[in-house]
Each structure stands twice: as structure tokens, then as C-alpha cells.
């Protein structure tokens with residue numbers, strides 16, 4: 001790739017016709033799992049998706065949506081939207097943020113790069129602030145990476161460190177914040193023994209403090225700013241452990257939505273506001289929920305909320321969160337190789353009209369228009385891609401009944417799209433980016449539901465390790481088109497070549513192989 005003989009012109013597929021409308025429908029958080037009461041997709045009334053599975057076995061199969069199949073460090077890593085859509089759009093498996101950070105920490109390269117050199121200039125006279133998600137979910141951040149970074153930064157000269165925590169409960173079990181804070185406080189105490197002044201300075205739940213996305217609600221970022229930068233919050237505690245324990249006692253409280261708090265000293269003074277001359281690292285590797293904070297930290301001109309005080313700091317992201325905006329301009333870990341020739345860019349070069357109703361992950365972190373319900377009237381375009389978020393968004397609440405309702409609604413939306421495809425003689429590809437709603441309970445190694453100390457099942461708010469379905473169909477699909485039988489280990493990255501074929505083109509040669517073949521006789 002990239003050589004001078006590379007051509008944007010795709011070869012015609014020998015058997016599949018061009019010019020059909022292809023709808024790529026991504027059901028968010030829709031995995032395949034054993035049927036039981038915690039499988040909301042199974043419990044919900046989902047006639048359309050059921051008919052695909054039961055109606056045409058040669059046009060329905062499962063694909064991997066987690067672990068190494070989507071560029072994550074190990075097969076114990078659940079899938080997520082970023083990595084799932086990346087694989088769907090890129091057609092190849094790239095090492096994703098989690099893996100890039102692991103490698104940079106393992107090799108020590110993280111301390112040799114421009115980003116670390118930059119923040120290091122603050123170590124002599126200033127404080128190093130680390131802001132990020134306190135979790136081992138591996139979706140936005142990982143606790144072991146934070147631990148290594150704390151150790152490494154102190155070994156490389158940081159003398160005063162303040163950690164600003166965001167509690168999770170979305171990628172990990174609700175209530176696990178307490179254990180993470182305990183471990184972190186132990187680690188910081190060990191650093192203090194080595195004469196590093198290291199403390200937790202502030203905190204709050206990820207969905208209420210800092211980690212908003214798509215500029216949905218700047219108040220979320222402001223609440224974080226006030227606590228982290230100004231050292232102001234409605235709740236003040238002497239220790240972070242006391243903070244999370246106490247705040248969790250309020251009725252309805254949970255880790256995802258804990259209110260902002262600051263840690264204060266014996267005189268009631270915040271222990272770690274961000275001041276001129278300090279350095280900041282946002283230690284999440286995933287971009288979408290860090291971009292807004294990065295803007296607030298990096299932009300001189302900023303009108304999204306009143307920052308009150310805008311300290312002169314040296315700021316680096318764990319990665320660069322927005323390649324187009326070059327935001328932030330300093331970062332600790334180099335980005336993945338340029339993800340180019342994505343399905344979007346290549347199909348655009350074939351002069352096709354595309355309507356994107358999915359995420360920027362699909363096009364290798366470029367910017368796509370927002371998701372909306374414009375599907376129906378736009379289905380006359382050559383390709384429509386839509387992400388139906390219901391199962392995932394509601395699945396993250398841990399509310400089983402509500403998730404069942406959400407799955408039914410998603411199935412109805414699929415039916416609507418199918419009806420439109422029927423009218424235009426088009427083709428559909430239905431798949432999912434990762435699992436979630438198909439298993440809402442934490443399980444032991446034998447697969448049995450785990451109980452908490454009160455004997456209740458432990459609800460799972462997170463994504464899963466489950467495979468996801470993919471189905472093809474529609475009146476425009478060539479009669480002999482069917483899934484190949486030889487690609488047992490196929491994953492989401494194989495979908496891209498499949499979609500190109502359905503548009504009547506051969507995929508690029510470095511794409512993961514297509515899932516389909518066209519039988520001559522039926």
C-alpha cells in the first residue's frame with residue numbers, strides 16, 4: 001500500500017452487480033449468547049432479527065467482536081464501539097490504543113518521546129496531574145497502565161503528583177470504585193515513602209464529571225474543571241476512599257454518576273488544584289470522551305463554559321485524541337499507523353453517494369455527520385450506514401427490563417430499514433459492533449451468575465466478550481450470494497471486504513478476506 005502503482009479504482013467483482021443500495025446496519029451492543037433470563041435480546045420480542053437467524057442459515061453467521069480480532073491486547077478484552085467500528089470501517093486489524101500504550105510502557109518508549117519530554121519540564125517546580133478513568137475495563141483506560149505511569153513518572157523526576165479520578169461502573173461492576181481507590185491510595189502511599197508527594201486530588205463519576213462526548217453537555221466537563229483545576233466542588237473530603245464510600249451511600253448513587261468532589265487538607269484547602277507551571281496528562285487512551293476536556297485544557301480561546309482561571313500548563317494526552325484537529329498537540333504515545341483506504345474513503349473514490357449515520361471510528365477517526373433518523377428518506381443513496389444504539393445505551397444502565405424494551409425497539413428499527421431496502425431493491429448487511437444486551441449478569445468461570453454479599457445477582461453494565469451476528473439479504477442480493485464456510489475465526493474486520501463485494505467491487509488486497517462467495521448453482 002502507498003506505492004506509486006496503487007490505484008483508487010477498485011476492480012469489478014466478477015459476479016456481483018454494481019449500483020445497488022447497500023444498507024449497513026450496526027446494532028450497538030448486540031451479541032449472541034445462551035438464551036436465558038439475563039439475555040435481553042432473547043427475552044425481547046425481536047421478530048426481524050430472529051427471522052434472519054432462523055430463516056437463512058447460509059446468510060447468517062457469527063463474527064468475533066472482541067480481543068485480538070479487533071486489535072485489543074488480549075482475548076480477555078471486551079469489544080467496544082471505538083475498536084469495533086474501526087475494524088468494520090478499516091477492513092484490517094490495527095493495534096488499538098490499549099495495545100499501543102501497553103507496548104510504549106513495556107519498552108519504556110513512552111518516557112523517550114516528545115510528549116514526555118515536554119511535560120517533564122514542569123517536574124522541577126510544578127506538579128504532575130494525572131486525569132482519567134479509574135478502571136480496568138480496558139475500554140478507555142486501564143488501572144495497571146496508570147500504576148506503571150505513576151511509577152515511571154516518579155522515576156523520571158516527578159516530585160509532586162496529583163491524581164484526579166473518574167469512577168467507572170460502566171465498563172466494570174458498579175461499586176468497584178471503592179477497591180480501585182484503595183489500591184491507588186496504597187500505590188500513592190508507597191510513592192510518598194520514596195519522597196514523592198503523591199495524592200488523589202479530586203474525583204467524580206465518569207458520566208457526570210468530565211467524560212462527556214460529542215459536545216453533548218459541556219456542564220459535565222465544567223464540573224470536572226471546577227474540581228480538577230479550581231479545586232472547587234460541592235463535596236469536600238479528607239480522603240478519596242471516604243469520598244466514594246460516603247457518596248455511594250446516597251439513594252440511587254452509583255459509580256457512573258458520583259458527584260464531583262475535592263480532597264482537602266486539615267485547613268479545608270484543596271490538595272491539588274491545577275496551577276501555572278504544572279503538567280497534566282489525561283491517561284485515557286480512548287479519544288471520544290477526552291476530546292472535550294482536551295479542548296478546555298488546550299485552547300486559548302474557549303467559550304463553552306467560563307473556565308474562571310486558565311492556568312499556563314504543559315498538557316499531554318496519552319494519545320492524540322483527534323488527528324484532524326491535532327488535539328492535543330502533545331501526547332505520550334504515537335498514534336497507530338495512518339488508517340487509510342477505509343471503506344468510506346475508498347467507496348467515495350468510486351463516486352458513490354454515502355450517507356453516514358455512524359461514528360467517526362468507522363472512517364479511522366475522521367469526522368462523520370451525527371447519527372439521526374434520516375435513514376428512510378436517504379435510503380435512495382448508494383450506501384447507508386446506521387448505528388442503532390438502543391441495546392448498548394440502555395444495557396449500560398444495568399436495567400434489565402429497560403434493556404429488553406430497547407432491544408425490541410432496535411429490532412423494529414431494523415424492520416423499518418428492511419422495508420425501505422425492499423422498496424428500492426437494495427441489499428442489507430446487519431451486524432453489531434460488540435456485545436452488551438445479550439448478557440446482563442456477571443458470571444464465574446463456569447458461566448454461572450455471580451452473587452453479591454446480599455445474595456443478589458451482580459448486574460453487568462459493561463460490554464461482553466461475545467461474538468456478534470452478521471446477516472445479509474434484501475431483494476438486490478444476488479441469488480447465489482452466501483457466507484463462505486471456511487472462515488471460522490472471522491471478525492468485524494472481514495465485514496469491510498464483504499460490503500465492498502456487495503457494492504460490486506473486489507476489496508483491496510490487504511483487507512481481511514470477504515465473508516461471502518457467490519455459488520453458481522443454488
Ligand SMILES: O=C(O)[C@@H](CO)OP(=O)(O)O
Nearest residue numbers: 080081082139170171392
Ligand atoms: O460509553 C462508552 O464510552 C463505552 C463504554 O465505556 O461504550 P461504547 O464503546 O459503546 O461507546
Ligand SMILES: [Mn+2]
Nearest residue numbers: 028029081433
Ligand atoms: Mn457500541
Ligand SMILES: [Mn+2]
Nearest residue numbers: 029392393396
Ligand atoms: Mn457501550
